[in-house]
Amino acid sequence: MVHNIRESINIVIVGHVDHGKSTVIGRLLVDTDSLPKGKLQQVKEMCLRNSKPFEYAFLLDALKDEQSQGITIDTARSFFKTKKRDYIIIDAPGHIEFLKNMITGAARAEAALLVIDAHEGIKENSKRHGHMVSMLGVKQITVLVNKMDIVGYRQEVFDGIKKTYSDFLNQINIVPLSFIPISALEGENITVHSNKMEWYNGQTVLEQLDKFNQAKNLDQKPFRFPVQDIYKFTQDNDDRRIVAGTVDSGSVDVGDEVIFLPSNKKSAIKSIESFNTPVKSAVQTGEATGFTLTTQIYIRPGEIMAKANDILPKVGSRFKANIFWVGMAPMIKDKFYKLKHASSQAYVKLIEIKQAIDAVDLSTVSNKQQLDRHDVAECILETMKPIAFDIVDDNEGTGRFVVVDNYEIAGGGIIVENYSTQDSTLKQHIRERESIWEKGLITSAQRFEHHKHKAKFIAFTGTIGTGKRAIAKALEKELFSYEYNTYYLGIANIEKGLDSDISGNPEERMRRLGELARIMTDAGLIFITTIDDADDYDIETLKLLNEPNEILVINVGENNFSHYSVDLQIPANESVEQAVKKVFELLKFRDIILDYSI
């Protein structure tokens, strides 16, 4: 069967409005006999009925409002085939307002046709699109100089455009595969060589298309597997716990040692799972697959699985990136955005705009304070939590991201440099906060003497449903009965109050809890709360924010930390009474409370 399946390739066609993209496609469809039977006739009749001249572009613009406005609003796909293979031509709109649609089309292409009107010459979007296409990772570009019929098929017009546009592309490190002079309207140099341009002896559009290569082979790159989800379906006694996702690059075999980042947890591939296939012992780039592991480790969707002895992704929260912004509202500093990177989602802030690049003349603009719609800029971003990533040149899939603003994908970017060795804004913040922290006239020693205990932030962690809340409340009651000053904070109480403006931002919630703990412990309290499903980074954040005061972490049930060692581990089935007793022992042992038995 396999030998019957034809090769297929995605091509995007871009360019300025009215430079003839749709006409080029219409022509390709007609000249390769790829239209459904009767379609051409149908459109011609419709034109006749409406007393307007037939245009090849009408074949594509199936939607009514497009025909009435004469422009392509969205990305449409057309299918056609040559002897060699099948093509999906993605028609990207030329209007600047539809840049996000053009990006949508270009992002899934393996090669691009960039159309320039010979008569009108290079326009703003001719340049902008060239720039975008290269940022999106499309490396194969052919430039079609269209409407040669209008300029009398003169070579000097073609040569002039070729020279100017090559110079532009060279500045952004693009070397186009070819320039082809065409007339889509007249069918010159589309599928057959034109005899009106004897001076041109290069390839036709169709010949060039067949020379494009398919997407590069990523199998040789280091193995990257962004974890999309973790499945445990219990139906029909299925006890597999499957790590699901798509192999982004490289390959992996059963038995290989793997590491998950950023959690740093290790295991090995026990099996490769699939439905309706023979048993697999290895998987390659591009496969949507699933694994079971030899050990039961707790990992989350969004982590990147790599081979333990391979080049690993970087882990950090600061990086330099090239961003293009398509959001209606500008991207501003110090606002939380959602970052979607590989299969992970994180909160991110714009820290600094290094320089904005004018996509049209490539001049740089410094001192920009925000990213406006259609800006392209080099920026520093910081995620609230560390993520695993690669530099885009090392690995494309794990080196690029999108930014979500108010439900919309508002920007995209590629990571060009790791900045995570620099201090995070959190550390800077704490340094500043502590340097100006205003003390009252009572010292902590005085409070200790008065309260008969030290201040402490006690955080109960563990997965949901382990009974940690009951223990935390019982601990508060017990401490209170000995007249210690203590307070139990139900997390839900602040969700609708202090945190009501940040629903759905767990990292910011953690930050505020840390600030609150700093105040409560400064007041000399034993401050108790519970945190569901905390990871290493959450606890590190709380610990940092609570400085100079201290945190006591008690984990109930399965311990899912990868390197943080908790102060006390309580089994899931422990009685509340027993658990409280253990905490009390620890508090005495650490001299937080005085030994009341004395």
Added chain:
Amino acid sequence: MEHLEKLEAQSVYIIREAYREFKNLCMLWSIGKDSTVLLWLTRKAFFGHVPVPLVHIDTHYKIPEMIEYRNRLALEWNLNMIYGENKEALENKQTFPDGKVDRIACCKNLKSEALKRTLSGEWPRYRMDHNQKKYVIDTNKEPYTGVIVGVRADEEGSRSKERYFSPRDKNNEWDVGDQPPEFWNQFKTDFAPGTHVRVHPLLDWTELNIWEYIDRENIPMVSLYFNQGKGKRYRSLGCYPCTKPVDSDAKTVKEIIKELRSGKFANIAERSGREQDKEDGGGLEKLRRDGYM
């Protein structure tokens, strides 16, 4: 990877992404070849399981074999099968076969309207009870906020404009001029309350790809797609008053593939047998904007 493998992997990725991002997710199953391939891909994505409810809109003008096939697979594959309908329009005979409305209005009543109200939970939903082996009223009335649908870009013009993740507003409307960007496999999965999303994992498949995949995976299909000896078969399935079989001798999947690749249908649009598409040049686009599949 060859082309079908690439298509499969991309569809599986999208299905998993939808499953991860939407709490109230369902999948439409029209019983035809596309949505049955979609169902199969779901089993691929979830390693044999189908953890999403399947919703069928029953116009009561479906060819009986379709309903019989639906119920048989629901039981065999242990599917959470749900159907909805426009009871009022059927009772008041507001249908094309009853002669009271034209084809487009009939589609709007029995499909778009029924779909809209079934998804929202306003109208009763019927769920297959696997113990009793029959449909019972579903007590869950929560609206579905994510809907996986098997449309293909090559079906007709308006579908070629779709996104993989395509938002619909509160009135189920599709704003074709202002769709979210999609790139590098990052989709719009964040939504303001009240909106929902149509997820289209089969967007890049062609009719030929669908049959090649059915052949490769050996997916069971309704017998209506095959010539049963009378020289006719259905190329696409719908309601019997509006969907006509085509002349064809193809008795097997392999013969259908041959017919599509180099035979009599290689250059004939799939939906040429659908009467409602012909009524007006933009009829289908109008229907789609109002929520039709």
